Amino acid sequence: MLLSLTGVCKTYDSGAARVDVLRGIDLVLAPGETVALTGESGSGKSTLLHLCAGLDRADGGRIEVAGRDLSGADDATMAALRRDRVGLVFQQFNLIPSLDVGANLAFQARLAGRDEPARIAxxxxxxxxxxxxxxxPEQLSGGQQQRVAIGRTLAARPALILADEPTGNLDEATGDAVLDLMLELVAEAGAGLLMVTHSPRLAARLSRRVHLSGGRLA
Incomplete structure (x- = not known):
């Protein structure tokens, strides 16, 4: 499996109480598969993506990405995995303000040793x-910046794409076109996509849908 989660748990302190955000999550994602992750606001969807990306640590269970167990990986190994194998599209654009759009698009691909100017163009x-x-970036609208962030991820040809509402800042027509492109490129590369979305319409376009509620997937 490209992504495998077994019994994954995550708990946060909230004042005097402890909140079990994820309570034994099991999920597998195969190469070429696209999965929509839905759930109410605050249900832990973004937390789950962060764990899969190695940006946070699970309190229990096992997460494997491209055959690597994240539980024993140090920060340098996690960073290398995100550079070479995992593409992230989160709600924050995280564009580099000192680089123009072309350089921002090519940035991740260059880090991964996959800079292909013609393909990026x-x-x-x-x-x-x-x-x-x-x-x-400061000369672009929010929707344009989001398209740059998506393009930067796709340009690097990641094996696994983790996307948190990737079309949330786009109008419906543009969002549909961008999702078309994402799905096409994922299929071409045999990559996997785990995408958080609140839209049943967009979720229906992916291979399957899982719903997070009460800390568990259904």
Whole structure:
């Protein structure tokens, strides 16, 4: 499996109480599979993505990404995994303000040793960014910045994409077009996609849907 979670638990302190956010999560994701993760606000969806990305540590259970057990991995190993195998699209754009759009798009691919200028230029065009590659993040709208963030992730050809509401800042037509592109590129690369979404319409376009409620998946 590209992603495997077994009995994953996560607890946070909330004042005098402890909150069990995740209570024994089991999930597998195969190469080429796309999974929609739904649930109410505050149900732990983003927490689950952070654990899968190695940005936070589970309190119990086992997480494997591309065959690597994250429980024993140090920070350097986690960073290398995110550089080489895992692509992240979170609600914060995290673009580099000193780099123009073209350089932001190529940034992750260069780190991973997969810089392909012609492919990145094509990707920019398909994201509606072809005429904006010389601009800087501060000169873009929120929707344009989100498309740059998505393009930066796709350009690096990750084996696993973890996306938190990746089209949430886009209008419906643009969001549909961007999701079309994501699904197409995931299929071409045989990658996997785990995507948080509040939209039943978008969730229905993925291979399957899992719902997080009460700390458990259904």
């Amino acid at each position: 094509t990707l920019a065009d398909r994201l509606g960014l072809g005429g904006l590659t010389g601009r800087y």
